[in-house]
Amino acid sequence: MLLHILEQYGYFGLFGLLFLGIVGLPLPDETLLTFVGVLIQKGHMAYVPAFLAAFLGSSVGITLSYLIGRLLGRSAVERLGRFLHLTEERLEKVERYMERYGRFALFFGYFVPGLRHVTALTAGFGQMNYRIFAPFAYGGALVWVLTFLLLGQAVGHQWRHIEEMLYPFRYWIGTLVVLSLGTPFLWRFFSHRRKAAQESGEDSQEQE
Known part of the structure; x- marks a missing residue:
């Protein structure tokens, strides 16, 4: 189709x-x-x-x-x-x-x-x-x-054979791709949040 x-x-x-x-x-x-x-x-x-x-x-x-x-x-x-x-x-x-x-x-x-x-x-x-x-x-x-x-x-031309072989594992493959692509972004995101939280805490201590 x-x-x-x-x-x-x-x-x-x-x-x-x-x-x-x-x-x-x-x-x-x-x-x-x-x-x-x-x-x-x-x-x-x-x-x-x-x-x-x-x-x-x-x-x-x-x-x-x-x-x-x-x-x-x-x-x-x-x-x-x-x-x-x-x-x-x-x-x-x-x-x-x-x-x-x-x-x-x-x-x-x-x-x-x-x-x-x-x-x-x-x-x-x-x-x-x-x-x-x-x-x-x-x-x-x-x-x-x-x-x-x-x-x-x-x-x-091998795509049909590969598709049949990998299809049962498509969700695991998708998850692995997401983790591979996303880890650097998430690491930066949480690093920035942790840094911002530390700076906020330091500012609070200084005010005290």
Whole structure:
């Protein structure tokens, strides 16, 4: 089906599929991006327009999810949950995740299947400022798209065999990717917070 859409609509089809996948339709986004990388490697698609279509589709999709959450609120999102494959338990879990990691969850959530559109919804009904949302959401889209397009180019015609072999471990792989990419950012974030707390404590002692 995905191959047929790509053959029929090309880059517009790629944009549409990623847009719908990010919003919440159960589409294999990582598989799609990896396959597009294979098509690029074989010369059936050009790199720049494929990258732009994928990045814009992901960015528009994540923005729509954010706007749905921001404009409609949590109660409306809960009612729409069955259309977005979103249970109340899952929503609460992502809310806790967002409370703990905040904006970094937007960036690294792309690499965890099923988390992308939920983090954007949560950021929306949590009234996260768009100026904070945008760089992390779109930066995450950029890195996510590049990662799987390059992976597709690297594995070439072996991609189906590799996909079948790795599919059962996709959540573990996603978690490892997030940890690998996120550790330096989190280390800097918590280092700055600890330093700020120490400076605040020193200022309080001086005032005493």
